[in-house]
Amino acid sequence: MSTLSARALVLEEPGTAPVLAEIEVLDPGTGEVRVKVAASGVCGTDGHAIEGTHPLPYRPVVLGHEGAGVVESVGEGVTGLKPGDHVVCALAVPCGTCRQCRRGLSEHCNSPARRKAMSGVRADGSTRLRYRGEPAYPFFGVGTLAEYTTLRQEQAIRIDESLPLDEFSLAGCGVVTGYGAVLNIAGVQPGDTVVVVGAGGVGVNVVQAARAAGATTVVAVDGLPAKLDLARKFGATHVIDASADVAAELAAIEPDGADVVFEVVGKPELLAMCLGLTRVGGACVMVGIPPMGSQLSFDAFTLSANRRVLGCRGGAVVPARDIDRLVALYRGGNLNLADLIGQRIELDDVFGALDSLGRSAFARSVVVF
Structure with missing residues (x-):
């Protein structure tokens, strides 16, 4: 093995423009694999990092x-993976040893090891990437807008070679977050009424997951007509323009309100509205990531009717478990990945994709290497 050079999208400091540059990808260490990236989605959270609304404790970031x-190569001690294996790059890998993990609640792991890994830092404080001769840190521990990256073996979830890598690139974040919000957090049941506020890349996955879970009424709310059309394609039974009186529109569809409302925009000011759309005993799930330091404001009396406000950290995902579930749903015809991809682009075109985040008529741009 030897150190590889790779083109990558590098953010030196939040609030500045990222650059396309050469990085060095070091050999995988013990328990690590080096992956030749086939495809990477361009997600809104990448945009938040660039804007500075998503915290980046270590910089520069790939x-x-x-x-x-x-998989291009493997380090010592790697089991279950070999060069040539096709993998999905996973973000939230539980440590396996903290109190939550030992209690069987690994989706709630919050150990220092997991937090470091999510910041792109290995257990010993180092990183396998170099930019201009200095350490660089893979975003969320993966850094997939690069020709190569190095992962912990637990982050490389093997999938069958017959599955399309460009489509399954989205399984690592947007798809699994949407499905996790529905199945792991909210526990949507057959016959439920669900409202999804925000029909972007994650929102439409909430829509299709709710339908797969048996929800009979799924209402999508968005301010862009193209996003409402997209939500219909993914199974929304009704759509509401966000500029309308959403509560009145929902009351005409379901007078008692929704069993579950998902806020998938990341705007704290929307929570009061979302909570008001729930029925007695209903739940509001915050899937969108609000800016650090933002505050929530709503009438606390609303909660006296057994309503719940639920957080959602990446869909409470355990990658090895949940990505396998996505594969099963895909093979069973219950997971539409192809229509999530609005455009396949080269790495040189990534700036246009970043500029259109939140405004495009489709769910995702995918960089294909």
């Missing part, structure tokens, strides 16, 4: 966190 590729 952006990208939705990816899939082929």
